[in-house]
Amino acid sequence: MSQHPNGIIPLELISVIIICTVLYMKLMRWLETRNYYRLVAKVRLRREAAFKKMKNAMSQIKEMETYQGNSDSAHFFSLPDLCKSINKGDISPSYVLHAYLEQALEATRKFNCIVDFLPECQTQLADLHNAKKGLLYGIPVSIKESINYKDHDSTCGLRKFINKPASEDSVIVKVLKKQGAIPFVKTNVPQTLLSFECSNPIYGQTINPLNAKRSPGGSSGGEATLIAAGGSILGIGTDLGGSIRFPAACCGICGFKPTSNRLSKIGLTGNMAGQKIIESMVGPLAKDVDSLALCMKALLCEDMFHLDPTVPPIPFNEQVYTNTKRLRIGYFENDEYWIPTPSMKRAVRETKELLEEAGHTLVSFTPPKVYNAMNELVFPGLLADKCVTLMESLKGDVIDPNMKYQISICSLPEAMKKFLYYILKPFTYRDEYLDAWRKHNIEVLLCPSIGPAFKLGCGGKLSAASSYTIIFSLLNCPAGVVPVTKVTEEDEEELQIYKGYINDFWDKVFKKGVTGGVGLPLSVQCVALPWQDELCLCFMKEVERLVRERKGSLEPLGQSRQSIDA
Numbered sequence: 001m002s003q004h005p006n007g008i009i010p011l012e013l014i015s016v017i018i019i020c021t022v023l024y025m026k027l028m029r030w031l032e033t034r035n036y037y038r039l040v041a042k043v044r045l046r047r048e049a050a051f052k053k054m055k056n057a058m059s060q061i062k063e064m065e066t067y068q069g070n071s072d073s074a075h076f077f078s079l080p081d082l083c084k085s086i087n088k089g090d091i092s093p094s095y096v097l098h099a100y101l102e103q104a105l106e107a108t109r110k111f112n113c114i115v116d117f118l119p120e121c122q123t124q125l126a127d128l129h130n131a132k133k134g135l136l137y138g139i140p141v142s143i144k145e146s147i148n149y150k151d152h153d154s155t156c157g158l159r160k161f162i163n164k165p166a167s168e169d170s171v172i173v174k175v176l177k178k179q180g181a182i183p184f185v186k187t188n189v190p191q192t193l194l195s196f197e198c199s200n201p202i203y204g205q206t207i208n209p210l211n212a213k214r215s216p217g218g219s220s221g222g223e224a225t226l227i228a229a230g231g232s233i234l235g236i237g238t239d240l241g242g243s244i245r246f247p248a249a250c251c252g253i254c255g256f257k258p259t260s261n262r263l264s265k266i267g268l269t270g271n272m273a274g275q276k277i278i279e280s281m282v283g284p285l286a287k288d289v290d291s292l293a294l295c296m297k298a299l300l301c302e303d304m305f306h307l308d309p310t311v312p313p314i315p316f317n318e319q320v321y322t323n324t325k326r327l328r329i330g331y332f333e334n335d336e337y338w339i340p341t342p343s344m345k346r347a348v349r350e351t352k353e354l355l356e357e358a359g360h361t362l363v364s365f366t367p368p369k370v371y372n373a374m375n376e377l378v379f380p381g382l383l384a385d386k387c388v389t390l391m392e393s394l395k396g397d398v399i400d401p402n403m404k405y406q407i408s409i410c411s412l413p414e415a416m417k418k419f420l421y422y423i424l425k426p427f428t429y430r431d432e433y434l435d436a437w438r439k440h441n442i443e444v445l446l447c448p449s450i451g452p453a454f455k456l457g458c459g460g461k462l463s464a465a466s467s468y469t470i471i472f473s474l475l476n477c478p479a480g481v482v483p484v485t486k487v488t489e490e491d492e493e494e495l496q497i498y499k500g501y502i503n504d505f506w507d508k509v510f511k512k513g514v515t516g517g518v519g520l521p522l523s524v525q526c527v528a529l530p531w532q533d534e535l536c537l538c539f540m541k542e543v544e545r546l547v548r549e550r551k552g553s554l555e556p557l558g559q560s561r562q563s564i565d566a
Helices: 011-062 079-088 093-111 120-126 171-178 221-228 245-251 289-299 302-307 342-357 370-382 388-393 401-410 414-423 430-439 463-474 489-495 505-514 533-550
Strands: 114-117 140-144 182-187 235-239 254-257 281-286 328-331 361-364 444-448 479-486 521-528
Touching: 011 093, 011 114, 011 120, 079 093, 079 289, 093 114, 093 120, 093 140, 093 182, 093 221, 114 221, 120 182, 140 171, 140 221, 171 182, 171 289, 171 302, 182 221, 221 235, 221 245, 221 281, 235 254, 245 254, 245 463, 245 479, 245 521, 254 289, 254 533, 281 289, 289 479, 289 533, 328 342, 342 361, 342 444, 342 479, 342 489, 342 521, 342 533, 370 463, 388 401, 444 533, 463 505, 463 521, 479 533, 521 533
Parallel strands: 140 182, 140 235, 328 361, 328 444
Antiparallel strands: 114 182, 235 281, 254 281, 254 479, 444 521, 479 521
C-alpha cells in the first residue's frame, strides 16, 4: 500500500485507519466500563460494611444504661407524640434509635432504600444528655443521598461524585442536629436526580413497599420507601419538579415542598448548576401533616438564619397553621396539559365534596396556559445550556436503563437542539397565573397528584407528566400531597378507555404505567401562594382530618387542628 504518485492516500489505508480508530475507541470504552464496575463493586462492598456497622450499633445501643422503652410502639407514634414521650421520659432516645435502625435494616433488605449508614449517630446519641433539648430532641432522621453529611459521599448516582465525601454537613443537617435530631441513614435516588424512577448503576433499583412491581417514584424515592416501610419517622428530601411530592404520593405518605429559599440549600449536591428558572427545594416527608409542620417549625429557627443569612428570618407561624377558619379554595381536575386518570379526578372530586360539607367554599379554577408554560418555559429553562451540563455530569458513567430515554433526547444533534430552543421561547408566566389566582379570590388550591405509582421502568419516560407538580416549582408556590383514597375496580374499568390527548407514545406509556393499580394509594395536592407555607400545611391538615373522619378513624369527629408544640 505505497502512497499514490499524486500524494493521495490509498482508500485501503484510509479503511485500515478508520477500523483501527474504531477498535481503539471500543477498547477504551471497554476499559472505562470495566473500571467503572470495579469502582462500583468497591462502593457496594463499603455499603455492606456500613450495614454491618448498623447491626453492631444496634447491639451497643441496646446495652446503654439510658436504653428505656416498654414496647416496640415507637413506630406507631406521630412525630409530635414521639417528641413528647421522649421529653417526658416515657421512652429513651436510645430505645427509639435502636427501633428505627432495626426497622430500617429490614426495610432496605426488602426494598433497597438505604445507601449509607451514618455511624456518627452513636456519638451524637451518647452526647445527647449534654445537648440542649431542641424541638426534635432524640428523633432519628433519614436524609436523601444528595444532602451533604460530613465525610460521606453524595453521589446522585453519578461516578464523578464517588469517593468525594462532603467536607462539612449541609446547613439542613447542622440545624437538625442543633434541634436534637439524629441523622442516621442516607437513602437512594435516581441517577442525576432527574427521573420519576428511583434507580442508579451504583446502588440499584429501589422498589415500592406497597407493591414490588411498582416504583416508589423519584427522586426522593428512597426516603418515601423507608418512611412508608416504618424505617424512619421523618425524612428530608429535595424537590425540583415533584421529587418530594410524587414519591410521597406513590408510597401513601405526606410530603411538602416549601417556598424556594424558605429553607437553606447550602450543601445540596446536584447536577444542574446555574439553572435558575426552577429551583430545587429541600423539604420533609412523613406519615402525617403534623410531623411535616413540626419539622418546618424546628428548621425555621435562629440557627438556620445564622448559618445561612440568605434565608429570610421568618419563623414558623403557629397561629396560621392552627387556624380553623373556613377557606376559599380553588380546585381543578385537569391542567389541560396532561390528561389525568379517572382515579386522579375522583380523588380531587371526593376531596372537594368533603371540604364543601365541612363549610369551605370551593371555586372552579382553570390553570392558565399550562401547555405553553411547559413547552416554552419549563423544558427550555431546565435545558437552556442544550444539555451540556447534564451530559458532562455523565461522562464516564454507565447510563441507568431508566435514564436512557431522557439521555437520548439530550443527545440529539446540535442543529436539532438549536431549532427546538429557538422555537420554544420563554415568556412571562408567573404574573399571569397569580393574576388568575387573585381574580378568583382564592386562598389555596386543590388539584391532582399524579398516581397511582408507576410500574417499574415507566417513570423514566414520563417527565412530561410532571406538569401537575413542576408548575408550582416554576411559580415558587409551597405545595404538598396528602393521601386521600385508593384505586378502585371502577377506576380500573374506566382506565381501559383512557386515550390521553392523542393516544401517542407518552399517553400509551402513561396508561401502561398506571394500569393494574387497584388498592394503591392516591393523593391530592394542596397549594398556597409564595411564602404562605403555613397556610398550605394548614390546608393539608384539614384535608387529612376530613379524610380520616370519613374513614372512621379513632380521631374524634370535629376535632380541631392542634398545636404542634412538642
